Amino acid sequence: MTIGQINTQDWDSEYDVVVVGSGAGAMAGAFSAASRGFKTLLVEKMPLLGGTSSYSGASCWLPATQVQERAGVTDSVDSARAYLQSLLGEAEADRREAFLASAPELVKALEHDPAVEFRWTAFPDYFAGPGRMDAGRSMMPVDLPRSEIGNLAELVRPNIESDQKGESHPDGPLTAGQALIGRLLLAFMNTGNGSVRTETEMTDLLVEDGRVTGISVETAAGPRTLKAGAGVLLGAGGFESNTRMRSENGTPGSADWTMAPRGANTGTAIRRAQAAGAAVELMDEGWWCPGVLQPSGTSAFTLGLRGGLMVSGDGRRFANESLPYDRMGRQMAFAAEERIPSWFVFDSRFGGALPAIMRPDTTSPQEHLAAGTWVQAQTLDELAERTGLPAATLSQTVERFNGFAESGVDEDFHRGEDPYDLFFTDPSHGPNPALVTLDQPPYYAARMVLSDLGTKGGLRTDRDARVLTAGGDPIPGLYAVGNSSASFSGRFYPGPGVPLGTAMVFAYRAVQSMTAG
Numbered sequence: 001m002t003i004g005q006i007n008t009q010d011w012d013s014e015y016d017v018v019v020v021g022s023g024a025g026a027m028a029g030a031f032s033a034a035s036r037g038f039k040t041l042l043v044e045k046m047p048l049l050g051g052t053s054s055y056s057g058a059s060c061w062l063p064a065t066q067v068q069e070r071a072g073v074t075d076s077v078d079s080a081r082a083y084l085q086s087l088l089g090e091a092e093a094d095r096r097e098a099f100l101a102s103a104p105e106l107v108k109a110l111e112h113d114p115a116v117e118f119r120w121t122a123f124p125d126y127f128a129g130p131g132r133m134d135a136g137r138s139m140m141p142v143d144l145p146r147s148e149i150g151n152l153a154e155l156v157r158p159n160i161e162s163d164q165k166g167e168s169h170p171d172g173p174l175t176a177g178q179a180l181i182g183r184l185l186l187a188f189m190n191t192g193n194g195s196v197r198t199e200t201e202m203t204d205l206l207v208e209d210g211r212v213t214g215i216s217v218e219t220a221a222g223p224r225t226l227k228a229g230a231g232v233l234l235g236a237g238g239f240e241s242n243t244r245m246r247s248e249n250g251t252p253g254s255a256d257w258t259m260a261p262r263g264a265n266t267g268t269a270i271r272r273a274q275a276a277g278a279a280v281e282l283m284d285e286g287w288w289c290p291g292v293l294q295p296s297g298t299s300a301f302t303l304g305l306r307g308g309l310m311v312s313g314d315g316r317r318f319a320n321e322s323l324p325y326d327r328m329g330r331q332m333a334f335a336a337e338e339r340i341p342s343w344f345v346f347d348s349r350f351g352g353a354l355p356a357i358m359r360p361d362t363t364s365p366q367e368h369l370a371a372g373t374w375v376q377a378q379t380l381d382e383l384a385e386r387t388g389l390p391a392a393t394l395s396q397t398v399e400r401f402n403g404f405a406e407s408g409v410d411e412d413f414h415r416g417e418d419p420y421d422l423f424f425t426d427p428s429h430g431p432n433p434a435l436v437t438l439d440q441p442p443y444y445a446a447r448m449v450l451s452d453l454g455t456k457g458g459l460r461t462d463r464d465a466r467v468l469t470a471g472g473d474p475i476p477g478l479y480a481v482g483n484s485s486a487s488f489s490g491r492f493y494p495g496p497g498v499p500l501g502t503a504m505v506f507a508y509r510a511v512q513s514m515t516a517g
C-alpha cells in the first residue's frame, strides 16, 4: 500500500540494509545505515509505524551524553558502569561496556540531523546503589511541531488512548513516543537513502551458505523477496501478543494484558531466526507492570501512585506499592496465584478516581463500576464482601496502613523511603507523601493484573547486536535489537528508558558492525 510520500519509490529487490519493524531501535538503525550511505529499506507489517515505541513516554536511558551536559547534569560512564555493575554483576560485562561506550555517540549522531533533538528529563533510576542518579539519566525527544512532519504524521501510530479508540493524533505537536518515531522517521527520510514499506510483513529469512542475505515478505500484492547485501536488522518487537509462545516459554501475564499494539508483536522474527540457527534466552521475562483490568479484558499500565494500597487475595499488602512498575510487577508474578489479580484499594479523596497514572486512561470510574472491574462500598466490610477479600484482614490492613500514614513510617515495606516512591506524590502531604490515609468513604477496589510493556527475552546477541547460535557464533548478516533480542539488563529494569535507550544504541552498533563488513 502506498501512503503519503513514504512508499512512492518503486520496489527494488536489492538493498544494502533491510530493517524489520519500526520501533525506536529499528528506526535508529535505519537512520544510522542510511546516513552512512547504505541503501536502506524498513518494512513494517502494520499500516502504522512505531509499534509500542510510539505508545511510550519516550524516556531513553542514555548515560553521559551531550543532552545531560546541556542541562548541566553531571553524569559519567564510570558512575553508570558502577550502577549497572551493582545490579548485573559481571554477567553482561561485554554488552554493558559496548552500551556505555556507544550511548553518547548515538545521541551525538542522532542530534547531528536537524530533525532530532532531545531534552533531559528528571526521573530517578529504579534501584538504590552505587552510581545511582536520583535525577536520572533519561532524555526525551522535544515535541515535534506538525509543520515539521507534515503529512508523515499520519503514518505514525497515535498515542495509546487515541489509537485504541481508532482516532488519529490529537491536535497540536506530536509528543513523547510519537515525537520520537516522527523525528527518527524524518531523519531517516532526510538521508535520501531510505525507504519505508508499511503493511509488509517479514515471513522468513533468506539464508545462503550460512549467511543471512535478505528476507521474504508478504504484501497485499503477494509475497516478495528482498536482498540485503550488508545485513538484516530485526527490530520487530517481542512475542508479547503470541499466547502460544508465552505459554511454551512460561512467560507470566497474558497476551490480553500486554501493552503492545493489538496484533503487532507476535514473535515471527524471533521464530524465523531460531529456525536459522539462532539461540534465545530470558524467554520467561518481560518489562513488567501492574495493570488495571479493563472491562474489555485488556489492561492499563499503572504507575506513579499518589495514594491507596494494594492487597492480594488474602487481604494483606505484599510490597511497597510505590516501587518502580517493573519491580511491582515482579512482586505480583512472584506469587501469581495469590497476587493476580490483586486489589488496589483507595478512598474517595481523589474524587473516586484511581490515585495513579493509567495508560490508557479512557475508562471512567463509572464505566469500571458498571462493568464490575472496580467495586465501591460505604464501609471496608462491605468492600470485602464485594471483592471476596477476608473482611477482618482487610480492615486490619487498612488500620495498620493508616497508622503508618500518621507516623510517616511504613514499617512493613518502607514505602516513601526511596526518591522514586516520592516522585509522583504531593510533597505537601503529611509526614510521608507516599502514605495517604484511607478513611473517606466510599471506598473503592480496582482489580489489578500483571501487565507488560513487552517481552524481554529473545534472540541472543553480542556487543554488536549480532545474532548468536547456541555455540556463541554470530550468524553472518543477522542482527537483532529491542524486544526481538534478549535484553542485557537481564532480570532488572535499571532505570526509565532502558528498553528504548538500549534498543537504539545496539541498532547503532549493529550498523557500525555492518559497515566494518
Ligand code: FAD
Pocket: 020, 021, 022, 023, 024, 025, 026, 043, 044, 045, 046, 049, 050, 051, 052, 053, 054, 055, 056, 057, 058, 059, 060, 061, 160, 200, 201, 202, 203, 235, 236, 237, 238, 259, 260, 264, 265, 266, 267, 268, 269, 287, 301, 359, 453, 454, 481, 482, 483, 484, 496, 497, 498, 499, 500, 501, 503
Ligand atoms: P516495538 O516498538 O513494538 O516495534 C516493533 C514493530 O515491529 C511493530 O510496529 C510491529 O508491528 C513490527 N513487526 C513485528 N513483526 C513484524 C514482521 N514480521 N514484519 C514486519 N514488522 C513486524 N520504554 C522506554 O524505554 N521508555 C519509556 O518511556 C516507555 N514508556 C512506555 C509507555 C507505555 C504506555 C508503553 C506501552 C511502553 C513504554 N515503554 C517505554 C516500553 C517500550 O515502548 C517498549 O519496550 C519498546 O517500544 C519496544 O520496542 P521494540 O522496537 O522492541 O518494539
